[in-house]
Amino acid sequence: MSQALLKIKGIACGAMNAHIKNNDALDLSVISLAKGTKTAGVFTQNVFCAAPVLVAKNHLQQAPLALLINSGNANAGTGAQGLKNTVKTCEILANELSIKTEQVLPFSTGVIGQQLDLSKFEVGIPSVTAQLSDGGLSDVAQGILTTDLVEKTHSATFKVAGKTVSIAGIAKGSGMIRPDMATMLSFIFTDIKATQSQLQTCLYSATNQSFNRITVDGDTSTNDACTLSATGASGVDIVDCDDEFQQALNEVTKSLAHQIIKDGEGATKFVEIRVKGGVSSQDCLEVAYTVAHSPLVKTALFASDANWGRILAAVGRANIKNLSISDIDIDLNSVGLIRAGEPDPTYTEARGSEQMQKTDIVIDISIGSSNLQESVWTTDFSYDYVKINAEYRT
Amino acid sequence: MSQALLKIKGIACGAMNAHIKNNDALDLSVISLAKGTKTAGVFTQNVFCAAPVLVAKNHLQQAPLALLINSGNANAGTGAQGLKNTVKTCEILANELSIKTEQVLPFSTGVIGQQLDLSKFEVGIPSVTAQLSDGGLSDVAQGILTTDLVEKTHSATFKVAGKTVSIAGIAKGSGMIRPDMATMLSFIFTDIKATQSQLQTCLYSATNQSFNRITVDGDTSTNDACTLSATGASGVDIVDCDDEFQQALNEVTKSLAHQIIKDGEGATKFVEIRVKGGVSSQDCLEVAYTVAHSPLVKTALFASDANWGRILAAVGRANIKNLSISDIDIDLNSVGLIRAGEPDPTYTEARGSEQMQKTDIVIDISIGSSNLQESVWTTDFSYDYVKINAEYRT
Numbered sequence: 208m209s210q211a212l213l214k215i216k217g218i219a220c221g222a223m224n225a226h227i228k229n230n231d232a233l234d235l236s237v238i239s240l241a242k243g244t245k246t247a248g249v250f251t252q253n254v255f256c257a258a259p260v261l262v263a264k265n266h267l268q269q270a271p272l273a274l275l276i277n278s279g280n281a282n283a284g285t286g287a288q289g290l291k292n293t294v295k296t297c298e299i300l301a302n303e304l305s306i307k308t309e310q311v312l313p314f315s316t317g318v319i320g321q322q323l324d325l326s327k328f329e330v331g332i333p334s335v336t337a338q339l340s341d342g343g344l345s346d347v348a349q350g351i352l353t354t355d356l357v358e359k360t361h362s363a364t365f366k367v368a369g370k371t372v373s374i375a376g377i378a379k380g381s382g383m384i385r386p387d388m389a390t391m392l393s394f395i396f397t398d399i400k401a402t403q404s405q406l407q408t409c410l411y412s413a414t415n416q417s418f419n420r421i422t423v424d425g426d427t428s429t430n431d432a433c434t435l436s437a438t439g440a441s442g443v444d445i446v447d448c449d450d451e452f453q454q455a456l457n458e459v460t461k462s463l464a465h466q467i468i469k470d471g472e473g474a475t476k477f478v479e480i481r482v483k484g485g486v487s488s489q490d491c492l493e494v495a496y497t498v499a500h501s502p503l504v505k506t507a508l509f510a511s512d513a514n515w516g517r518i519l520a521a522v523g524r525a526n527i528k529n530l531s532i533s534d535i536d537i538d539l540n541s542v543g544l545i546r547a548g549e550p551d552p553t554y555t556e557a558r559g560s561e562q563m564q565k566t567d568i569v570i571d572i573s574i575g576s577s578n579l580q581e582s583v584w585t586t587d588f589s590y591d592y593v594k595i596n597a598e599y600r601t
Numbered sequence: 602m603s604q605a606l607l608k609i610k611g612i613a614c615g616a617m618n619a620h621i622k623n624n625d626a627l628d629l630s631v632i633s634l635a636k637g638t639k640t641a642g643v644f645t646q647n648v649f650c651a652a653p654v655l656v657a658k659n660h661l662q663q664a665p666l667a668l669l670i671n672s673g674n675a676n677a678g679t680g681a682q683g684l685k686n687t688v689k690t691c692e693i694l695a696n697e698l699s700i701k702t703e704q705v706l707p708f709s710t711g712v713i714g715q716q717l718d719l720s721k722f723e724v725g726i727p728s729v730t731a732q733l734s735d736g737g738l739s740d741v742a743q744g745i746l747t748t749d750l751v752e753k754t755h756s757a758t759f760k761v762a763g764k765t766v767s768i769a770g771i772a773k774g775s776g777m778i779r780p781d782m783a784t785m786l787s788f789i790f791t792d793i794k795a796t797q798s799q800l801q802t803c804l805y806s807a808t809n810q811s812f813n814r815i816t817v818d819g820d821t822s823t824n825d826a827c828t829l830s831a832t833g834a835s836g837v838d839i840v841d842c843d844d845e846f847q848q849a850l851n852e853v854t855k856s857l858a859h860q861i862i863k864d865g866e867g868a869t870k871f872v873e874i875r876v877k878g879g880v881s882s883q884d885c886l887e888v889a890y891t892v893a894h895s896p897l898v899k900t901a902l903f904a905s906d907a908n909w910g911r912i913l914a915a916v917g918r919a920n921i922k923n924l925s926i927s928d929i930d931i932d933l934n935s936v937g938l939i940r941a942g943e944p945d946p947t948y949t950e951a952r953g954s955e956q957m958q959k960t961d962i963v964i965d966i967s968i969g970s971s972n973l974q975e976s977v978w979t980t981d982f983s984y985d986y987v988k989i990n991a992e993y994r995t
Contacts, residue, residue: 319910
């Protein structure tokens with residue numbers, strides 16, 4: 208699903224290897240935004256949010272003109288020193304771009320609990336700033352990766368009265384994925400003309416149906432952040448096309464979210480869990496996440512084993528009121544497992560196994576008669592998930 | 602911790618291989634209770650509770666005189682037919698023992714979603730009933746196992762006015778472990794004299810601090826059940842020693858619960874997560890379970906990697922109100938990680954790693970100034986957890 212990124216007029220980018228990671232991969236990225244660009248953002252709800260998240264939230268109201276992103280070190284759990292270091296990195300970039308320190312939004316991803324080595328930023332930032340270009344976003348898409356195997360990019364366009372509006376988004380993330388109001392790092396750019404408040408509304412709506420609906424392991428990161436920057440260079444005002452813009456933005460965020468799941472640590476399956484009929488959307492989501500986070504369901508998915516009793520056991524322990532067995536239907540890729548709480552008489556092990564062999568799995572769960580429906584997307588649990596996370600720091 | 606079981610006067614037991622499992626292990630157990638025995642029980646809160654759980658709950662009020670337990674098939678997710686089959690197995694045993702069908706409590710554990718093969722019970726029950734003995738409880742401790750590697754048993758005694766009261770308990774469980782008001786299967790026997798209501802109160806209190814505080818994978822089973830049967834044969838009335846009895850019962854249930862965790866699927870570590878200072882016990886437990894269920898914490902434990910950032914990230918995403926970073930202290934086996942939300946200045950990687958190499962790990966988390974404290978016990982997440990659960994049905 209990754210695709211060539213559209214160039215967005217008004218942004219210039221670059222990435223380099225500043226040796227923040229222990230390898231030769233790109234790890235320090237800068238994105239410069241044209242004057243007048245408006246930026247909205249959503250951030251992790253983790254109480255232990257990282258120093259760059261605290262600083263980026265503060266700077267968001269100061270008309271940001273640059274994004275500074277490092278991978279390899281999350282600058283999380285680093286206390287007061289971590290905050291000072293983040294502000295210092297903003298100051299270094301601000302000096303290079305002749306803007307104010309408060310106009311830099313900082314982002315970090317990587318190992319938690321280690322202080323940044325500022326010397327790498329002092330050397331790296333002038334170097335990467337000297338090579339910013341309008342085609343550099345694909346380098347940034349590489350530069351923000353950690354355990355990810357592939358870059359995650361998506362672009363969309365639509366036309367309004369003969370003028371083209373473009374959106375280009377990038378994302379990173381493959382573990383510690385259960386975003387809450389935001390995702391792992393994702394940066395989205397558009398040339399539409401909009402106020403920060405309009406962008407913020409669109410971004411909340413888009414992330415709520417995409418990054419906030421995916422889970423690899425149920426662990427919400429300390430560093431989740433997603434921004435949407437609009438340069439206005441298309442000459443199109445959002446008030447003339449708010450529906451089209453929201454739809455295109457939703458397409459970008461949903462595609463990026465699904466790319467994150469497909470690149471989930473050790474993932475061999477792409478699983479949608481669709482729950483309908485609850486008395487509230489929250490009830491639907493609670494059931495969906497309970498199934499999505501069940502290690503027993505996830506290991507059965509890895510084994511392609513149609514052990515549907517584990518799905519049923521997970522639904523049955525979901526923390527919602529008034530769940531009644533006789534209301535429950537469960538289907539696996541349209542093969543009926545449970546009908547009104549009873550085993551589906553048409554089910555056979557052969558029919559179930561045939562579906563479980565597939566890479567793409569949809570589990571449909573109906574828990575009542577309302578029209579509400581919510582989906583979450585997740586992966587299986589494999590040997591490689593354990594391996595990647597047991598060996599991450601070694 | 603497993604130990605020789607005390608014989609409890611008034612109970613007779615036996616177990617056999619009835620070929621319900623696909624191997625030669627014991628899988629069908631019968632426990633006969635002397636007339637006048639009182640029995641209390643707690644059961645899974647999973648909405649999809651298994652047929653035997655529904656039947657046992659009904660029969661509990663009929664002065665039960667026998668327990669019937671099979672392993673290898675959970676008789677869960679089996680609908681109306683599953684219920685009929687369970688009642689039929691009770692009827693077979695009742696005929697053998699010349700008691701009423703309603704006086705048999707049935708229990709099942711094993712694969713979910715398959716109907717019982719009644720012919721195995723028709724052949725097996727008369728055979729096992731013919732060989733009941735007062736020393737048979739250790740055979741039953743074997744007969745109730747599934748993926749467990751070891752039997753789980755614990756006995757306790759205390760004296761009242763020269764008379765000895767004995768308690769003997771057995772349990773099974775190593776996966777799908779997050780009991781809710783009960784545990785996996787556990788059966789406890791005593792010769793104290795007590796009413797059902799007195800026993801029920803004691804059992805709730807004991808399970809709440811033992812079986813309800815352990816978690817392997819966060820998955821609450823469909824079949825969890827724990828019973829406490831009192832024959833009265835000691836001649837000691839519980840009203841003369843309620844504190845001593847509760848304390849001895851707590852010792853038995855806590856030991857059995859810890860044995861389940863130590864035998865957790867693929868477990869290489871025994872981990873206590875102790876949270877204090879919350880505004881409610883519920884808040885302490887929410888933080889403890891969030892850490893206990895974090896796959897990233899569990900894989901770091903498996904790797905003996907002092908990646909404490911993952912503990913901090915899990916605490917930070919716990920779903921409680923008013924968690925304030927500056928109130929948080931975290932210690933790993935008494936090595937300080939976080940003090941008032943800041944990195945502990947005395948921490949070194951060497952000190953952390955030394956503790957993480959150990960098999961027994963205690964993670965202390967302080968989230969405020971109250972005197973409340975709650976512990977949960979859990980395991981790490983290993984390759985073998987994935988292997989055992991990916992290959993369970995093959």
